[in-house]
Amino acid sequence: MTTNAFLQIGLYLAVLVALARPLGAYMARVYEARPCGLDWACHGLERLVYRLCRIDPAAEMPWTTYAQSMLLFNFLGFVAVYALQRTQNLLPLNPESLPAVSPDLAMNTAVSFATNTNWQSYGGETTLSHLTQMLGLTVQNFLSAATGMAVLVALIRGFVRRNAATIGNFWFDLVRSTLYILLPLSIVGALSLVSQGVVQTFRPYEQLSLIEPTTDADGKPAAKQTIALGPAASQIAIKQLGTNGGGFFNANSAHPLENPTPLSSFLQLLAILLIPAALCCTFGQMVGDTRQGWAVLAAMFLLFVPLLVLGYAAEQAGNPRLAAFGLDQVASEMQPGGNMEGKEVRFGITQSALWAATTTAASNGSVNSMHDSYTPLGGLVPMWLMQLGEVIFGGVGSGLYGMLVFAIIAVFLAGLMVGRTPEYLGKKIEAFEMKMASLVILIPPLVVLVGTSLAVATDWGRSSILNCGAHGFSEVLYAFSSAGNNNGSAFAGLNANTPFYNLALALAMLVARYWLAIPTLAIAGSLARKKATPITAGTLPTHTPLFVLLLAGVVVLVGALTFVPALALGPIVEHLLLVGG
Amino acid sequence: MQTTGAASPAEGRRGSTSPSCQTAFRATWTQVQQATLTLLLLSVVTGIIYPLAITGLAQWAFPRQANGSLIHRDGRPVASQWIGQAFTAPKYFWSRPSATTPMPYNAGASSGSNLGPTNPLLAQAVQDRVAALKTLDPDNTAPVPVDLVTASASGLDPHITPAAAAYQAARVAKARGLDLQTVQQAVARHTARRTLGLLGEPRVNVVELNLDLDLLPR
Numbered sequence: 001m002t003t004n005a006f007l008q009i010g011l012y013l014a015v016l017v018a019l020a021r022p023l024g025a026y027m028a029r030v031y032e033a034r035p036c037g038l039d040w041a042c043h044g045l046e047r048l049v050y051r052l053c054r055i056d057p058a059a060e061m062p063w064t065t066y067a068q069s070m071l072l073f074n075f076l077g078f079v080a081v082y083a084l085q086r087t088q089n090l091l092p093l094n095p096e097s098l099p100a101v102s103p104d105l106a107m108n109t110a111v112s113f114a115t116n117t118n119w120q121s122y123g124g125e126t127t128l129s130h131l132t133q134m135l136g137l138t139v140q141n142f143l144s145a146a147t148g149m150a151v152l153v154a155l156i157r158g159f160v161r162r163n164a165a166t167i168g169n170f171w172f173d174l175v176r177s178t179l180y181i182l183l184p185l186s187i188v189g190a191l192s193l194v195s196q197g198v199v200q201t202f203r204p205y206e207q208l209s210l211i212e213p214t215t216d217a218d219g220k221p222a223a224k225q226t227i228a229l230g231p232a233a234s235q236i237a238i239k240q241l242g243t244n245g246g247g248f249f250n251a252n253s254a255h256p257l258e259n260p261t262p263l264s265s266f267l268q269l270l271a272i273l274l275i276p277a278a279l280c281c282t283f284g285q286m287v288g289d290t291r292q293g294w295a296v297l298a299a300m301f302l303l304f305v306p307l308l309v310l311g312y313a314a315e316q317a318g319n320p321r322l323a324a325f326g327l328d329q330v331a332s333e334m335q336p337g338g339n340m341e342g343k344e345v346r347f348g349i350t351q352s353a354l355w356a357a358t359t360t361a362a363s364n365g366s367v368n369s370m371h372d373s374y375t376p377l378g379g380l381v382p383m384w385l386m387q388l389g390e391v392i393f394g395g396v397g398s399g400l401y402g403m404l405v406f407a408i409i410a411v412f413l414a415g416l417m418v419g420r421t422p423e424y425l426g427k428k429i430e431a432f433e434m435k436m437a438s439l440v441i442l443i444p445p446l447v448v449l450v451g452t453s454l455a456v457a458t459d460w461g462r463s464s465i466l467n468c469g470a471h472g473f474s475e476v477l478y479a480f481s482s483a484g485n486n487n488g489s490a491f492a493g494l495n496a497n498t499p500f501y502n503l504a505l506a507l508a509m510l511v512a513r514y515w516l517a518i519p520t521l522a523i524a525g526s527l528a529r530k531k532a533t534p535i536t537a538g539t540l541p542t543h544t545p546l547f548v549l550l551l552a553g554v555v556v557l558v559g560a561l562t563f564v565p566a567l568a569l570g571p572i573v574e575h576l577l578l579v580g581g
Numbered sequence: 582m583q584t585t586g587a588a589s590p591a592e593g594r595r596g597s598t599s600p601s602c603q604t605a606f607r608a609t610w611t612q613v614q615q616a617t618l619t620l621l622l623l624s625v626v627t628g629i630i631y632p633l634a635i636t637g638l639a640q641w642a643f644p645r646q647a648n649g650s651l652i653h654r655d656g657r658p659v660a661s662q663w664i665g666q667a668f669t670a671p672k673y674f675w676s677r678p679s680a681t682t683p684m685p686y687n688a689g690a691s692s693g694s695n696l697g698p699t700n701p702l703l704a705q706a707v708q709d710r711v712a713a714l715k716t717l718d719p720d721n722t723a724p725v726p727v728d729l730v731t732a733s734a735s736g737l738d739p740h741i742t743p744a745a746a747a748y749q750a751a752r753v754a755k756a757r758g759l760d761l762q763t764v765q766q767a768v769a770r771h772t773a774r775r776t777l778g779l780l781g782e783p784r785v786n787v788v789e790l791n792l793d794l795d796l797l798p799r
Binding site for chain 1: 618640739775776
C-alpha cells in the first residue's frame with residue numbers, strides 16, 4: 001500500500017466515524033420527536049404535510065398496518081415513475097425530445113428506484129428527460145431511502161417498547177426522515193458538488209467545435225462534440241446520501257460532470273456511508289445504550305476494512321497480461337499505475353478501489369470506475385460485499401435492520417452453544433423471530449443463485465454477456481447479486497436492457513426488498529409485545545469485542561457458505577487463469 | 582434450549598375492534614388517500630421545489646460550474662474544462678483512449694469499455710495503442726504509462742497522468758518546432774497536484790494544455 005493510499009483511506013474512515021456520532025444523535029432526536037435544532041426550518045412544513053395529507057402523526061400502528069402503508073406508498077411511487085417514463089415525450093422539460101421509454105425498461109427502472117436499488121438498465125442522458133429524472137428518480141431517491149429508515153426505526157421501537165401492540169406511525173417516520181434528515185443534507189451536498197463543477201442547469205445539451213476533428217465508427221468526419229447537461233447535482237447529492245446510486249449520466253460518478261474533482265469524489269464517498277454509519281449511533285441512542293450501536297458499527301468496520309484493502313491491493317498490482325507490451329504499471333509520484341482500464345486519472349487506484357468497496361458495502365451502487373474491468377480479485381470484493389447481504393453499512397435503514405437480524409441470529413447461535421434462551425437488548429428471541437430472521441437471511445441468496453442459474457442456462461441470459469469465459473459468468477452473477485441485494489452497481493458489459501433481464505432483475509429487486517422489510521416489521525411487532533427480560537449473570541452481553549467477533553463471524557459464515565461455490569466459478573477461476581498466464 | 586412463551590404474535594393483534602367489512606374498507610381507503618396525498622406533496626417538495634431551488638442557487642453562486650465549466654476563447658465556448666477530446670495529430674498531447682460510440686469522447690453518451698482483464702480484445706487494443714504511439718515516436722524507448730493506453734471509465738476523462746504527459750512531451754515539441762523546455766513548462770501550468778496534498782492523483786488537463794499550446798508562438 002502506498003503511503004498516500006494509506007493516508008487517503010485513513011482520513012476517509014476517520015472523518016466518517018467523527019461525523020457518525022453527532023449525526024446519529026441528531027437522527028435519534030428526529031425520530032423521538034425531541035427538539036433537534038432544525039425545527040425552526042422544518043416544523044412548519046411538516047405540520048402542513050400532515051394537514052394536507054390527512055395524517056394524524058400520533059396515531060400508532062400495529063406492524064401490519066405499518067407494512068400495508070409502506071407497501072401501498074411504495075407501489076404508488078412505482079406507478080408514478082413508470083407513468084412518467086412512458087409519457088415523457090408528451091411532458092415538458094424534455095429538451096432533447098427523448099421518446100417514451102419502452103415498457104420493460106420503464107418497469108425495471110421504476111422497480112429499481114422504488115426499491116432503493118437503482119440498478120441502471122437505462123442510459124441516463126440518452127434515455128430520460130429532465131422531468132423524469134427530477135420528478136421520478138430524484139423523488140424516489142428520497143422516498144425509498146426514507147422508507148428504509150422508517151422500517152429501521154420501527155424495528156428499533158420493537159426493541160425499546162414493552163408490552164406494546166404498536167410500532168409507531170409510518171407517515172411520521174417517512175415525513176421526518178425526508179424533511180429533517182435527507183433534504184437538509186442534500187441541499188448542503190448539492191451545493192458543495194456544484195462548487196466543484198457538477199452541472200445543475202436546464203439548458204439543452206451543449207454543442208462545441210472540436211479542437212481537432214475526429215472520425216466516427218463509420219469513418220465519417222465528426223467536428224462537433226455534444227455535451228450532455230442537466231439538473232444533475234440535486235439528484236447526485238440524494239443519490240449518494242440515500243444509498244440509491246442511480247446515475248444522472250450513463251457513466252454514473254465516473255462522468256466528469258457528475259464527479260469532476262478528487263474533492264467531489266471524497267464528498268460523495270462520505271455521503272455514501274454517512275447515514276448508514278450514523279444510524280448505528282442512532283440505534284444505540286434510541287435503545288438507551290450507545291455501546292450497542294458502537295458494537296454493530298465495529299462489526300461493520302471489521303468486515304469492511306480488510307475487504308477494502310484486498311480490493312485496493314488487487315487493483316494496484318495491475319494486469320499481468322498487459323505487462324508484456326512494455327507498459328509502466330508501477331505507482332510513482334508521476335502516476336498511480338495499476339489496473340487503469342475503466343478508471344479515471346483524477347481518482348487513480350485509491351479513490352476507485354475505495355469507492356468500489358464503499359458503494360457495495362452500502363447498497364449504493366454508484367460507481368466512479370467500471371467494475372467490469374477490475375482484476376478478478378478486485379471485482380470479487382464488491383461482488384462479495386453485496387452477497388454478504390448488504391449489512392456492512394448497507395442501505396440507509398435497510399442495512400442496519402439487516403445487520404440487527406444478523407445480530408438476532410448471532411445471539412441465537414450463542415444461546416444454542418450455552419443452552420439458554422437467547423436474548424437481545426432485553427427481549428427474548430423465540431421461534432417466531434427466528435423464522436422471520438431466517439427468511440431475511442435466506443431470501444437474497446436464493447434470489448441471487450436461482451436467478452444466476454436461470455440466466456446462464458438460457459440463451460436469453462447468455463446472449464447479453466460481453467466478456468468471454470469465467471468473466472462472463474461473473475457478469476451475470478454480479479447482476480443478480482446486485483439486484484438480489486438492492487445494490488444497483490453492475491459489471492456493465494452485460495447488456496441488461498433486454499426483456500429477460502429487465503423482468504428477471506426487477507423480480508429479484510422486488511423480492512429482495514419487500515421480503516426482507518416485511519419479516520423485519522413482523523419481528524418489530526413481535527418484539528414490541530414482549531416484556532423486558534431482566535439482565536442476569538447468564539445474559540450474553542452484546543456490546544463486547546466477543547460479540548462483535550461473533551456477529552462478524554456469522555455474517556461471513558453465511559456469506560461464505562452460500563457463495564464460495566459460485567465465486568469459484570467466476571472471479572476465482574479467472575484469477576488463477578490470469579496469474580497462471 | 583428452552584423456547585417457552587407465546588411464539589405466535591401473528592395472531593390476535595386485531596383483537597380490540599371486531600373488524601367488520603365496512604370499517605376495514607374505510608381504514609384501507611384512508612390509507613390509500615394518505616399514501617396518494619403524501620406521494621404528491623413530497624414529490625412537489627423533493628422533485629420540483631428542491632431541484633429548482635438548487636438550480637437557482639447554483640446559477641447565482643456558481644454559474645460557470647453549473648453550466649459545464651466551459652472554456653471561452655474570443656467570447657465563444659470552445660471546450661469544457663472537464664470533458665476530454667480525442668487527439669491524433671503528433672503536435673497534440675493525446676488523451677486517454679475512449680470507448681464511447683460512435684466516436685470517441687462523445688459526451689452525449691458516456692461509457693467505459695467494460696472489457697474484462699482476461700479479455701483478448703483488451704490485450705489486442707492495448708497492443709495496438711502502444712504500437713501507434715511507438716510508430717509516431719520511434720526514438721522513445723521509455724515504457725508507456727498505463728493510463729495512456731487504457732480506456733477511462735467515462736470515456737470522457739479530461740486528464741492524463743504527469744507520466745503520460747512526460748512520455749509525449751518530446752514528440753509534441755518536435756512536431757511543433759518548440760524546445761522541450763517550453764512544452765514542459767506548458768505541461769506544468771496545467772498540472773494539478775493532489776487536493777490538500779492528499780486526495781486524488783496528480784493530473785494534467787489535456788484539453789487546456791492543447792488549447793494553450795495552440796496559442797504559443799513558434
